[in-house]
Amino acid sequence: MTTLSARKKAAIIDAAIDLFQKNGFQGTSMDAIAQLAQVSKRTVYNHFPSKQALFEHIAHTVWQTANQASKACFKLEEDLEPQLMALALQELALVGDESFLRLSRVLMAEFIHEPAMAQAILERFSQEESSLTQWMQQAKLHERLNIADAEQAGALFYSLIKAQAFWPQIMFGQATIPTSQHQTFARQVCTMFLAVYGKTEAL
Amino acid sequence: MTTLSARKKAAIIDAAIDLFQKNGFQGTSMDAIAQLAQVSKRTVYNHFPSKQALFEHIAHTVWQTANQASKACFKLEEDLEPQLMALALQELALVGDESFLRLSRVLMAEFIHEPAMAQAILERFSQEESSLTQWMQQAKLHERLNIADAEQAGALFYSLIKAQAFWPQIMFGQATIPTSQHQTFARQVCTMFLAVYGKTEAL
DNA sequence: TTAAAACTACACTTTGCAGTTTACTTTTAA
DNA sequence: TTAAAAGTAAACTGCAAAGTGTAGTTTTAA
Known part of the structure; x- marks a missing residue:
């Protein structure tokens, strides 16, 4: 079984992708991401120092996928x-x-x-x-x-x-x-x- | 010579297109538009009742152009x-x-x-x-x-x-x-x- | 079992922005 | 020339959101 922390992180990323897609970077709030991921906002900031960092993590993922x-x-x-x-x-x-x-x-x-x-x-x-x-x-x-x-x-x-x-x-x-x-x-x-x-x- | 009011309006639209393109709808503030257009914010609101209305005016323009x-x-x-x-x-x-x-x-x-x-x-x-x-x-x-x-x-x-x-x-x-x-x-x-x-x- | 690490709720500060109000000046058109 | 239409700066309201601090709880790993 994956660790709780890892599951939370995955949920955050998933929620972020969802909301970024729907509302764009600017239109998405960290509060909304936390809520959708069923996680406290503080936890979001424990995994990613800023909204920008979270976005870049996702961008990096796309990049890797494309390069496979x-x-x-x-x-x-x-x-x-x-x-x-x-x-x-x-x-x-x-x-x-x-x-x-x-x-x-x-x-x-x-x-x-x-x-x-x-x-x-x-x-x-x-x-x-x-x-x-x-x-x-x-x-x-x-x-x-x-x-x-x-x-x-x-x-x-x-x-x-x-x-x-x-x-x-x-x-x-x-x-x-x-x-x-x-x-x-x-x-x-x-x-x-x-x-x-x-x-x-x-x- | 075009009236001052008309020139101001044109400047507002132009500035809005510029900023919407650079920063998107959400990322663009009415203050920024006013500043770039060299116009007081109140004037922006005199021409367009809301940011949304300003955006839609621009959208309509694209639409017409394409349909020409x-x-x-x-x-x-x-x-x-x-x-x-x-x-x-x-x-x-x-x-x-x-x-x-x-x-x-x-x-x-x-x-x-x-x-x-x-x-x-x-x-x-x-x-x-x-x-x-x-x-x-x-x-x-x-x-x-x-x-x-x-x-x-x-x-x-x-x-x-x-x-x-x-x-x-x-x-x-x-x-x-x-x-x-x-x-x-x-x-x-x-x-x-x-x-x-x-x-x-x-x- | 126990200490550190990670999570939680929630209050808080700061900042930025949509839209308004005010008091005043400039432009326009009759 | 003069009144109304349109412009101006600047302060103001109200709200939403980034990011932090705190005090307390749960998970993890040794």
Whole structure:
């Protein structure tokens, strides 16, 4: 059995995510968090020195979650499409995860007001994407794709996924894409991507 | 020369947009707005009965701006691609406009926390998009495109544009796409869209 | 079993902000 | 030119929320 202290801490974090998402950072009071977590306010402050610290702890969690995912590795011997499919499905699994979305929503809301923070995260994101960028670079070098700018190609690939599977969910609370449709969806993404960067395979 | 009162009002609105964007609705005080607008707080309240009213005035402005744009009308006699290009360029012009982005950012930040408000706006947006949906419907009826669901096709079309030209700008402060690249960008969007919904034109 | 660590309720200080009131000055329009 | 419409500074009310202090209770781990 987990210790009482640990359970309380988890409850605080959970309550904070809930309220930050509903009301934003500014709109959430420590009293409200304590109440929802069924914990005295003093306990909240025992675990986190300030509201800001609590928020940053949550932000860090999102960050780690996002970084678990995504490893791209170019395989010369394999066909391109199955490789792209795998990458798309990987990203879909991440953005299709309710808890990841929930956390992302909390962060995105604050990003709009914090260009500096957003910029910092963006750079990390592009590090994550750099694994894809390298993949694109390889595909270019081996003349398997019609790529001029590998970074741009990678960005397009992910944005095709996010266009339908991330942004509408974040902003308008649209339902996530059911797992049963991931295959179809990923194929559509690959089709569109290859329409731009694919070598003409006719003949 | 505009009246003093009108100038003051404009200054208030401008300051409000600025601060709402930077700090959000909750994070912006009427005192701060008054100060930035170089106006006494009482004057702010003379023009707008409450902070909420001021916000809604701004929201209404965004709404009108967005609705100026976008009229789709299917033309049987014309080729599809130029028509799609025109639609893409039209949308690009809207989301590429700095002042529209600035206003959108203010709204989007609040949307994340207000699913009800977001839903309401989404419905309006889809009304706007319904003009595109009808276009898609026509294209389907005349068997010019391989469309099963016209609404879905319309949504995809706009989301392809927003994925690169709207969301990154809103969330991460990324630079808008320069007008000089609108043509290229629109063509890419059309290519991708037609890869999914186009009739095979080979032979 | 016992001392330290963690929890609790609750009162408290400080600060910031929405919105009002007041007493006075400037702008406008007839 | 003059009255009313609109602007001004500054003090004020009332409230909500960040964070602290205290005194007492429960949990934990040795």
